[in-house]
Amino acid sequence: MPRSHGSEIDTLIQLLAKLPGLGPRSARRSALQLLKKRDSVMVPLANALHDVADSIEICSECGNLDTVNPCHICGDIRRDQTTICVVEDVADLWALDRSETYRGIYQVLGGTLSALDGVGPDDLNVEKLISRATQEDVTEVILALNATVDGQTTSHYLAERLEDAGVKVTALAHGLPVGGELDYLDDGTLAAALRSRGVVT
Amino acid sequence: MPRSHGSEIDTLIQLLAKLPGLGPRSARRSALQLLKKRDSVMVPLANALHDVADSIEICSECGNLDTVNPCHICGDIRRDQTTICVVEDVADLWALDRSETYRGIYQVLGGTLSALDGVGPDDLNVEKLISRATQEDVTEVILALNATVDGQTTSHYLAERLEDAGVKVTALAHGLPVGGELDYLDDGTLAAALRSRGVVT
Numbered sequence: 001m002p003r004s005h006g007s008e009i010d011t012l013i014q015l016l017a018k019l020p021g022l023g024p025r026s027a028r029r030s031a032l033q034l035l036k037k038r039d040s041v042m043v044p045l046a047n048a049l050h051d052v053a054d055s056i057e058i059c060s061e062c063g064n065l066d067t068v069n070p071c072h073i074c075g076d077i078r079r080d081q082t083t084i085c086v087v088e089d090v091a092d093l094w095a096l097d098r099s100e101t102y103r104g105i106y107q108v109l110g111g112t113l114s115a116l117d118g119v120g121p122d123d124l125n126v127e128k129l130i131s132r133a134t135q136e137d138v139t140e141v142i143l144a145l146n147a148t149v150d151g152q153t154t155s156h157y158l159a160e161r162l163e164d165a166g167v168k169v170t171a172l173a174h175g176l177p178v179g180g181e182l183d184y185l186d187d188g189t190l191a192a193a194l195r196s197r198g199v200v201t
Numbered sequence: 202m203p204r205s206h207g208s209e210i211d212t213l214i215q216l217l218a219k220l221p222g223l224g225p226r227s228a229r230r231s232a233l234q235l236l237k238k239r240d241s242v243m244v245p246l247a248n249a250l251h252d253v254a255d256s257i258e259i260c261s262e263c264g265n266l267d268t269v270n271p272c273h274i275c276g277d278i279r280r281d282q283t284t285i286c287v288v289e290d291v292a293d294l295w296a297l298d299r300s301e302t303y304r305g306i307y308q309v310l311g312g313t314l315s316a317l318d319g320v321g322p323d324d325l326n327v328e329k330l331i332s333r334a335t336q337e338d339v340t341e342v343i344l345a346l347n348a349t350v351d352g353q354t355t356s357h358y359l360a361e362r363l364e365d366a367g368v369k370v371t372a373l374a375h376g377l378p379v380g381g382e383l384d385y386l387d388d389g390t391l392a393a394a395l396r397s398r399g400v401v402t
Contacts, residue, residue, distance in 0.1 A: 004298035006268035008256060012249040018242050019223070019231040026222040032292050033221055034250070035257055035266045041219050042254045048213040049247035053239055055209060065236045067207035091233050097205035 009035075061132075063108030063125055065090050073097070073105060080104040084132060085142040086158065088112055088151065096144060104142075107132060112150040113157055124154075126161065133165040143171040210236075262333075264309030264326055266291050274298070274306060281305040285333060286343040287359065289313055289352065297345060305343075308333060313351040314358055325355075327362065334366040344372040 009031060017027035034042040052067065059071035066072055073079060073093075083104030087093045093106050107129045111119055133141050141162055145151035159169050174192035176185065210232060218228035235243040253268065260272035267273055274280060274294075284305030288294045294307050308330045312320055334342050342363055346352035356372055363370050375393035377386065386394075 004265065004267075004272075004274055004295050006256075006273060008249065008252045008268050009266075012246075012253050015242060015246040015249050016220075018234075018238075019217075020234055021223055021227040021231065022220070028295065029292065030220040030222065032266070032295075033219075035253070035291075037219075038254055038257060041216060042250055045213075045216040046247050046250035046254060048209065048216050049235070049243055049250065051209045052213050052236070053243045053247060055207075056236055056239060064205065065210075065233070066205075067209050071205075072207060073205055090236075091230065094205050094229065094233075 062093075062106045063090070063110060063128075064093055064106065078103075082137055082139045083142060084129070084138060084140070085144050086129060087144050088146060088154075092144065092146075102142075104140075109145070109154070112145065112148075112154040114150050121157070121161075126158070129158070130161060130165060133162055133167050138167055140168045140170060141165075143169065145171075147172075147174065263294075263307045264291070264311065264329075265294055265307065279304075283338055283340045284343065285330070285339060285341070286345050287330060288345050289347060289355075293345065293347075303343075305341075310346070310355070313346060313349075313355040315351050322358070322362075327359070330359070331362060331366060334363055334368050339368055341369045341371060342366075344370065346372075348373075348375065 012034075013024070013027045013031045016022055016030050017024050019027075022030060034045070055067040056065060057067070057069040058064075059066055059069055059074055061070045061074040064071040064073060068075065080103050083102075084107050085096065085102055085104055086107050086109055087096065088109050088111060090108055093108055096102055096106075107125060109124045109126070109129070111124055113119055113121065113124070129141075132138065141158075143155045143158055145155050155171055159171075162169050173196060174189065175196055176182070176189065176193050182190065213235075214225070214228045214232045217223055217231050218225050220228075223231060235246070256268040257266060258268070258270040259265075260267055260270055260275055262271045262275040265272040265274060269276065281304050284303075285308050286297065286303055286305055287308050287310055288297065289310050289312060291309055294309055297303055297307075308326060310325045310327070310330070312325055314320055314322065314325070330342075333339065342359075344356045344359055346356050360370050360372075374397060375390065376397055377383070377390065377394050383391065
């Protein structure tokens, strides 16, 4: 097979293609873009990757990924330590935190219960959550799992486990997404929005 | 603004978002994927970027980007040194070379003539092409520029400049793309395909 470039470049393209959203073709385009912007993008990116890879840690409190342990959230004393928000994944934690509505702390579960995939309670950070929830100062646990079957099953399981923890257990509301059009929404969402309708003030 | 992760991770996300095909959201997803696959993807990618950034060079012969100079193509003695294929960009060179049809050498032009953008012949590798084309052993120059207005204008200009170089000047054929459906093709392509029709053997 003929080669138009060195194997180092091939290696780079193959690694870039592993990023979500990049296929072989866009990885090649990315590699070329990087080659052309050697000093402004390529070297800084390599350095940033090294920096983060060297310092990345899983927060021993909540399971967040950060460069410090405890993470920026658990280490922030201005955060409300009485409320724990349970999320499936670090991506969900970041997404919720970007909304800037919630100022409490988090617990990353690490997935959902799934009989099909053989994921049981022991594979998730359930015990960690229970032990944190039973701490004196915690008053509320918000279940912010995905609105999927597995997510909801896990919510029910956690609500049951938290019954004796002496905390209020809540879950995210179901309803219309902001900006959503009724015509395009599924029946389940519409039914949930109707059931949870509120009085207009 | 609250922070759910360290500034090193923000820097990484911002740099990833500069890759073509990745926006802010997919850059965040990519960063998370990298964090989770620290040893299998993140560190190798950082190393690959460093390796390539350290060794990348513009081939002094053809203008290809490679880790060696002259590049793998110009340095390959099995390649046909009598034919030069002119392309606008390194991406085009790689694309043509992947097709494994062409076994000659290349000349990267570095763009196309464009009155609008103020790109004249001096901004492109035209003189380099002329001097290489006038070398004794070169017999053919293939113009493989994009089928855009600028690309075709540049092709005409190059054909004129190469008139006295004593080489055959050819250009890529216009016609149906392989797998293309007539119904979806523009009039220009259909007209070109019709004009250049060949006898079925």
